[in-house]
Amino acid sequence: MSISSTALHDLSIAQLAAKLKAREVSSVEAAQHFLARAKSHEDLGAYVHINEDVTLAQAKAADAAIAAGSNAPLAGVPIAHKDLFVTKDFPTTAASKMLTGYQSPFDATMVAKLADAGCVTLGKLNLDEFAMGSANENSSIGKVLNPWDKTRVPGGSSGGSAAAIAARLAPGATGTDTGGSIRQPASFCGVTGIKPTYGRASRYGMIAFASSLDQAGPMAKTAEDCALMLSAMCGPDADRDSTSLETPAEDFSAQLNNSIAGLRIGIPKEFFGEGLSADVRAAIDATLKEYEKLGAKLVPITLPRTELSIPVYYIIAPAEASSNLSRFDGVKFGHRAKEYTDLLDMYKKTRAEGFGDEVKRRIMIGTYVLSHGYYDAYYLQAQKIRRMIADDFQAAFKECDVIAGPSAPTVAWKLGGKSDPLANYLADIFTLPASLAGLPGMSVPAGFGEGGMPVGLQLIGNYFQEARLLNAAHKLQEATDFHLRQPAGLSK
Numbered sequence: 001m002s003i004s005s006t007a008l009h010d011l012s013i014a015q016l017a018a019k020l021k022a023r024e025v026s027s028v029e030a031a032q033h034f035l036a037r038a039k040s041h042e043d044l045g046a047y048v049h050i051n052e053d054v055t056l057a058q059a060k061a062a063d064a065a066i067a068a069g070s071n072a073p074l075a076g077v078p079i080a081h082k083d084l085f086v087t088k089d090f091p092t093t094a095a096s097k098m099l100t101g102y103q104s105p106f107d108a109t110m111v112a113k114l115a116d117a118g119c120v121t122l123g124k125l126n127l128d129e130f131a132m133g134s135a136n137e138n139s140s141i142g143k144v145l146n147p148w149d150k151t152r153v154p155g156g157s158s159g160g161s162a163a164a165i166a167a168r169l170a171p172g173a174t175g176t177d178t179g180g181s182i183r184q185p186a187s188f189c190g191v192t193g194i195k196p197t198y199g200r201a202s203r204y205g206m207i208a209f210a211s212s213l214d215q216a217g218p219m220a221k222t223a224e225d226c227a228l229m230l231s232a233m234c235g236p237d238a239d240r241d242s243t244s245l246e247t248p249a250e251d252f253s254a255q256l257n258n259s260i261a262g263l264r265i266g267i268p269k270e271f272f273g274e275g276l277s278a279d280v281r282a283a284i285d286a287t288l289k290e291y292e293k294l295g296a297k298l299v300p301i302t303l304p305r306t307e308l309s310i311p312v313y314y315i316i317a318p319a320e321a322s323s324n325l326s327r328f329d330g331v332k333f334g335h336r337a338k339e340y341t342d343l344l345d346m347y348k349k350t351r352a353e354g355f356g357d358e359v360k361r362r363i364m365i366g367t368y369v370l371s372h373g374y375y376d377a378y379y380l381q382a383q384k385i386r387r388m389i390a391d392d393f394q395a396a397f398k399e400c401d402v403i404a405g406p407s408a409p410t411v412a413w414k415l416g417g418k419s420d421p422l423a424n425y426l427a428d429i430f431t432l433p434a435s436l437a438g439l440p441g442m443s444v445p446a447g448f449g450e451g452g453m454p455v456g457l458q459l460i461g462n463y464f465q466e467a468r469l470l471n472a473a474h475k476l477q478e479a480t481d482f483h484l485r486q487p488a489g490l491s492k
Helices: 005-010 013-021 027-040 052-067 109-116 159-166 183-189 223-233 278-293 306-327 343-354 357-370 375-396 421-426 432-437 466-479
Strands: 047-049 078-082 120-125 172-177 192-195 215-220 264-268 297-301 402-406 441-448 454-461
Touching (some): 005 027, 013 027, 013 052, 013 223, 027 052, 027 120, 047 159, 052 120, 078 109, 109 172, 109 223, 120 159, 159 172, 159 183, 159 215, 183 192, 183 441, 183 454, 192 223, 215 223, 223 441, 264 278, 278 402, 278 441, 278 454, 278 466, 306 357, 306 375, 306 421, 357 375, 402 466, 441 466
Parallel strands (some): 078 120, 078 172, 264 402
Antiparallel strands (some): 047 120, 192 215, 192 441, 402 454, 441 454
């Protein structure tokens, strides 16, 4: 029995895994199909590195494992990785000139874990340089276009991951989320993405931006798919990642079908004030009514320091970035200036040539807030407010089980529409608080707004409550079809 290859890209990961296991389709067929789609939609700019020989060799090995009776949950399923995770079989550039042609001698823990679960790697996906950006316009390799409207941004920094899933160029992908870099592009492209509790997923082999905030997570069409991927990604990695928690791996699929009757959904008034566009609000309100139909209760709550999350984040994250990115100096790996007079001149020229404008901006801000005389005034103050933001969430969770609101204040804007860096920063207002508190958060497709563009509902849970979030998202997706809709003109 065979399946029409044209339908392969419409299958969820769960459906594809079942067909692979039943040997109704081979991993090689699936990989070839998605590679062909990636090639025919190159104009979207989603992929930055593809190596068909590597992918097909992995797929052949997966087919052999399935034939031998492999129990791997994702055996033969093709996925793609954000180009922030190092991979020994593909270059890793973090979309920066600084790392042009860099080939890692090892795989990131996330890559290795998903390979152990049976996944086949299709290639590496575009992003904002070093994951710094909200629109995927900061990539040195080229912009990513939103498959729903190619004149608009896909969101960032995991824009390549979101666009690839929306355009059906991969059934699932890894992303990273520092201040919203999984949730906001998932919202802009109409896909599902989840950032787990900080420390749940190993950061080893993930190029660091802000070490106290960066977290890996999955992106896919459905909450069920995200649960399958996240189950493979989480678990302790204490030997290699000092920020990794000792919390054991968990099967996030086990609670997907639990009833959500009586679930208390907190609605923070700060997420529904001025700044939220009317079209996004209408979509979010309609989705919250769906939850009420499913038996959930909406509870008004307050997160009083929401507005402070922007200045706090844009002090702490650049401070950590300036420290982390000091290793890129032209000495050991990556770009090195061709002409220089001495070591200091080499450092200066290498960094001036290798980093893009936004990365330089954040390094300079970070260096400034860590400098003598400003450390106490800015950095320490920001850390104190960060603690208060975390406390606000704990107070809110006494009243509710999950928190809901928009993932972003607007739908995806036009390419070049926010050339002012500050305008980009302000667009992260709803995702930053959960990041600063280290809480799990996800974005779920919740309808459409201006120009027929997708809107995402953000769900935030308390620490280690990923299963509850995924269950709430899954129940919504059983009652609505927003996650199944796809951009026009991409069926072939």
